[in-house]
């Protein structure tokens with residue numbers, strides 16, 4: 232028996248970080264509840280909205296995609312299609328290289344995290360800077376986000392200030408207000424010298440041919456004021472039929488994500504800009520990267536995710552272990568389901584232990600704005616991994632137990648022995664998993680074991 | 691990857707599920723009765739202020755406010771035809787000098803295309819804005835909103851948003867909670883977002 236990877240991570244987690252993650256997660260959960268209730272005090276109205284958010288994206292993606300491509304193209308957008316991360320990365324680099332561009336500003340996008348774009352561009356000599364403050368904080372230290380909405384949730388102000396100093400952004404100053412101001416000054420130069428802006432898309436409106444971006448900082452608008460070329464990358468699942476349906480999603484997204492009634496900035500980009508400082512050309516890259524495979528599987532519901540983070544904020548396991556424990560782009564209940572799927576059947580082993588990091592309490596499904604049945608999907612994932620017979624790293628070995636439990640004769644023969652448990656010096660076990668388990672538990676005296684005898688006589 | 695192959699892959703995968711008809715819904719299903727209470731203008735002012743935006747209904751009070759913030763210079767978007775006498779109190783440029791003076795304006799002032807009550811948003815469309823930088827670069831930004839242009843609900847707003855190459859909703863000062871969850875206003879964009887309702 233050994234310790235699971237996720238437990239190991241949790242054990243070594245800085246207690247201050249642990250507390251910060253917990254407080255932030257609980258804060259967002261409470262904010263979600265409060266704002267939804269404020270906006271929709273009527274019985275069942277918020278629930279109805281969630282049902283709509285689920286139903287609107289039920290299996291009409293091919294039609295939506297076709298419409299979106301047509302509308303985007305007629306708005307003057309160049310639309311490209313990438314089968315996987317590698318193709319998407321190369322497409323983006325190609326666009327940048329053809330323009331002899333050197334400076335790229337990024338608007339926070341989980342899809343670009345998924346395809347690990349930043350490292351790739353930087354390796355190819357492109358100065359690529361994240362403009363979202365949280366993303367910038369982790370980018371300069373070569374970290375991955377630990378939360379899909381609050382990427383730097385695990386960082387303390389002192390070490391942010393030290394990193395800013397180390398990377399020449401500003402002198403050491405750990406006041407959050409000043410950290411933000413220093414980032415403002417630093418990024419302003421980056422915006423003004425940027426050639427290309429790369430964004431994701433929170434939604435794509437098929438009928439109008441527009442992408443929708445939601446931010447609080449305004450980095451989307453600033454980036455799109457300065458650069459000459461805009462590249463947006465989106466999984467095809469981000470497409471919804473039109474701006475009419477968008478009302479459903481905008482009313483759920485910010486409330487579910489951060490407990491705000493709406494994000495501060497919501498950008499609607501329909502093509503090259505017409506204002507003086509605005510991109511002269513726009514590309515939209517639709518990404519598959521396993522999504523069509525997922526769509527054709529029993530896990531298709533996970534594609535309805537709007538990346539709000541409510542499920543992880545609410546998850547008792549996430550609150551304890553934090554995002555990096557899930558070792559992938561998407562943590563929490565969402566990650567448990569999505570990471571093994573994105574990794575593909577050949578790499579199932581990598582994430583085979585994740586579905587166990589779930590108590591099946593169902594809280595995530597209660598808060599998910601798209602009403603994704605997350606616990607069902609976690610169970611299906613456990614089943615999938617079991618059927619695939621992939622070794623689960625650091626799995627607890629139940630083989631002996633399974634053998635006993637499936638051999639009735641042996642089982643019966645051993646029953647009288649269970650009384651022995653009363654004489655075992657359990658408290659003396661101080662080491663190993665058993666020791667850890669017993670540290671906080673005392674076993675009651677075993678009095679059972681007589682049922683079969685009783686049943687034979689009276690049954 | 692070829693467009694048709696990409697779309698066909700999606701279609702094939704989606705074919706494994708029974709088609710679900712698009713749900714029909716009424717626009718009112720999404721509208722918050724509490725957020726739209728009191729009519730379009732009242733709702734807009736309430737929700738915009740709740741997000742720490744500043745609302746002014748007279749030019750005098752706006753001038754006083756800008757002076758109290760130490761403003762001396764401003765940049766007014768070229769598509770804003772009336773400066774409401776601000777030019778008497780401040781040195782105002784009609785063009786954003788990106789090359790030489792990007793940080794040189796104490797405030798920016800631009801015309802909002804319209805505003806929305808339900809989410810307290812001011813809307814800037816490219817068709818009504820000469821230069822996007824005016825609205826985003828200065829520390830203080832003032833949006834001029836025609837009171838007749840304020841619509842009550844988000845669906846009403848959405849119906850007239852996506853007809854320009856670019857439009858943006860702004861519901862208050864640019865903000866973040868990325869450092870230990872502490873709320874800080876004024877990240878990249880304005881730390882003070884004001885409207886002048888005319």
Ligand code: SF4
Nearest residue numbers: 536537539540542599
């Ligand atoms: S699975 Fe649901 S709750 Fe979790 S991030 Fe996605 S939309 Fe939000």
